[in-house]
Amino acid sequence: MEGLMVVFDFDKTIVDCDSDNWVVDELGYTQLFDQLVKIMPWNTMMDTLMKEMHTQGVTIDDIARVLKRVPIHPRVVPAIKAAHAAGCDLRIVSDANMFFIETILDHLGLKDCFSEINTNPGYVDGEGRLRILPIHDFTKSPHGCSNPCPPNMCKGLVIKRLLCEHGNNKFIYLGDGIGDYCPSLRLREEDHVMPRFNFPAYDMISSNPMLIKAKIHGWADGGDLERVLLALIQDNINCGDDYNVDQLFKLDCKLEILPVTSDIELRPKNADETLIHLLRDCPISKSIWSNLCSTTCQATFFNGDITQWLIKNLEAKGLHYSEKWPTLWWIWKWRNSLAFDRGDDIPQDTGRFIQDKVEETWRAYNPELQLITPGIFGRKARHEIFVRWNTPPSNWTALNTDGAAKGTPGLAGGGGILRDSAGMFVKAFTANFGRCNAYKAELLALELGLQMAIEKGITKLIVQMMNNQA
Numbered sequence: 001m002e003g004l005m006v007v008f009d010f011d012k013t014i015v016d017c018d019s020d021n022w023v024v025d026e027l028g029y030t031q032l033f034d035q036l037v038k039i040m041p042w043n044t045m046m047d048t049l050m051k052e053m054h055t056q057g058v059t060i061d062d063i064a065r066v067l068k069r070v071p072i073h074p075r076v077v078p079a080i081k082a083a084h085a086a087g088c089d090l091r092i093v094s095d096a097n098m099f100f101i102e103t104i105l106d107h108l109g110l111k112d113c114f115s116e117i118n119t120n121p122g123y124v125d126g127e128g129r130l131r132i133l134p135i136h137d138f139t140k141s142p143h144g145c146s147n148p149c150p151p152n153m154c155k156g157l158v159i160k161r162l163l164c165e166h167g168n169n170k171f172i173y174l175g176d177g178i179g180d181y182c183p184s185l186r187l188r189e190e191d192h193v194m195p196r197f198n199f200p201a202y203d204m205i206s207s208n209p210m211l212i213k214a215k216i217h218g219w220a221d222g223g224d225l226e227r228v229l230l231a232l233i234q235d236n237i238n239c240g241d242d243y244n245v246d247q248l249f250k251l252d253c254k255l256e257i258l259p260v261t262s263d264i265e266l267r268p269k270n271a272d273e274t275l276i277h278l279l280r281d282c283p284i285s286k287s288i289w290s291n292l293c294s295t296t297c298q299a300t301f302f303n304g305d306i307t308q309w310l311i312k313n314l315e316a317k318g319l320h321y322s323e324k325w326p327t328l329w330w331i332w333k334w335r336n337s338l339a340f341d342r343g344d345d346i347p348q349d350t351g352r353f354i355q356d357k358v359e360e361t362w363r364a365y366n367p368e369l370q371l372i373t374p375g376i377f378g379r380k381a382r383h384e385i386f387v388r389w390n391t392p393p394s395n396w397t398a399l400n401t402d403g404a405a406k407g408t409p410g411l412a413g414g415g416g417i418l419r420d421s422a423g424m425f426v427k428a429f430t431a432n433f434g435r436c437n438a439y440k441a442e443l444l445a446l447e448l449g450l451q452m453a454i455e456k457g458i459t460k461l462i463v464q465m466m467n468n469q470a
Contacts (some may be wrong), residue, residue, distance in 0.1 A: 003089070003169035003170070004172065005091060005162065005166055005170070005171050006229070007093055007172070007173045008093070008175075009177065010119070011094065011095070012176045013176050014076055014080070015070045015071065019070060019101075020096065027058060027062065027066060029053065041152070042152070046097070046132045047131060047132045054130070063099075073222020076226070077108055077109075079222070079226035081113065082230055083229060083233055089166070090115065091115060091117070091118070091162065092117045095150060095153050095155075098121055099130055101119055120132060134151075134153070145157065147181060147182040150179055153179065154182060158183070159186045159187070160186055171187055172192045172232055173192070173194065173214070176195065176201050191214040192214055194217045195216070196218070196220070202218055206440070212434070217435070218434075276306045279306075279328060279332070280302060288350055300312075326354055330354055330357070334350070347407050347408060391423045392419075392420075393421060396460045398419050399450070400464045401448075401449040402465070403441030403446075404438055405435075408437050412432075412444075413431060413441065414444060415429060415430040415445060418452065418453060418456065429448055431444070431448055
């Protein structure tokens with residue numbers, strides 16, 4: 001396997017909260033926090049809070065007990081252990097502090113998985129008080145970064161050092177916050193960045209993905225993190241490197257996991273993968289079927305071997321005929337997408353996706369029918385509409401834009417074209433928007449189109465879009 005370094009942010013990436021806020025809220029110091037955060041830099045404020053807690057009798061053990069209750073998605077720990085077992089060099093770059101991070105990692109059994117932790121110093125002094133200091137003393141000199149990094153830490157400088165020291169490795173960077181944008185800019189074309197959906201880092205990257213050289217892979221939660229991360233690691237494992245392959249597949253008997261709303265559990269390579277497990281019995285396949293079956297149907301639906309199940313249960317009246325075979329097809333297709341590719345084509349909500357496909361198929365084969373309620377179709381009047389593009393009025397210019405996404409969210413792009421009142425070409429563009437939904441892709445395409453019109457000095461503009469709601 002090529003050298004692979006995986007660099008994690010900590011708060012809202014490994015743990016599912018801000019660890020500073022978690023400790024403050026759990027110990028009942030939210031009100032004092034709200035007062036101090038308005039007048040002090042963050043690290044100074046946290047150090048002052050720790051002093052006040054110590055004065056009022058809060059012990060280090062009290063703080064540790066709270067940290068051991070920190071919320072974390074159940075798939076994050078297996079993902080980290082799998083990455084470590086596969087031979088990846090794991091690092092942490094975080095704006096939390098060393099005491100919080102090491103306490104949590106030790107409790108989770110992950111401390112030995114990481115070769116380096118870059119974060120703010122946090123230690124217990126001789127009086128038993130927790131001290132929290134900035135990793136960079138910004139009171140003496142700024143770190144000099146022009147990106148929106150906090151004054152006490154530039155994660156980009158850490159990544160720059162790691163790239164210099166381990167330039168032969170490929171890098172995967174996972175993060176969520178504003179401070180994770182700067183290191184994303186430092187990554188190279190052969191690297192990967194995994195920003196968390198709907199968090200500041202993802203929004204900043206999506207606003208101008210062309211600035212990011214690395215390949216962009218969004219994720220929504222811990223299950224999604226595991227799926228995407230292990231797929232990237234698998235891509236970097238050579239077929240002949242049997243030891244690393246085995247280590248990746250042994251943990252939790254899982255190769256990949258789809259997002260929480262659409263997971264399919266796969267058997268490891270060193271065990272038999274049965275069709276009945278894949279198509280019916282894995283937890284999320286079962287969840288998909290349960291959503292499609294009536295309560296009466298479910299009583300017998302999950303019984304029998306593969307032959308009995310296909311013959312008996314797929315003929316059950318509690319399941320709409322039109323949804324039986326599309327569900328089997330898509331479960332099988334997603335399994336292969338994960339096993340032999342990256343699974344980028346897998347939707348977030350598989351149940352809704354299957355229902356949409358069923359409706360789409362019905363409409364294609366029965367154009368005289370319209371869907372009234374799920375599974376019930378009625379006659380509708382059929383009429384044809386001739387659609388063509390019309391030139392804009394004299395002295396006006398038309399801007400046509402469109403955006404699309406392969407998934408919700410998924411890989412997205414868009415484009416646009418300017419044409420004058422004679423229908424002649426003026427200027428056009430295409431763009432890659434990273435990962436977002438189709439609605440956002442439409443808006444991003446419109447924004448770029450308007451910028452293009454401004455650059456051309458166009459003052460009389462008609463905008464025409466595929467999505468009227470956008």
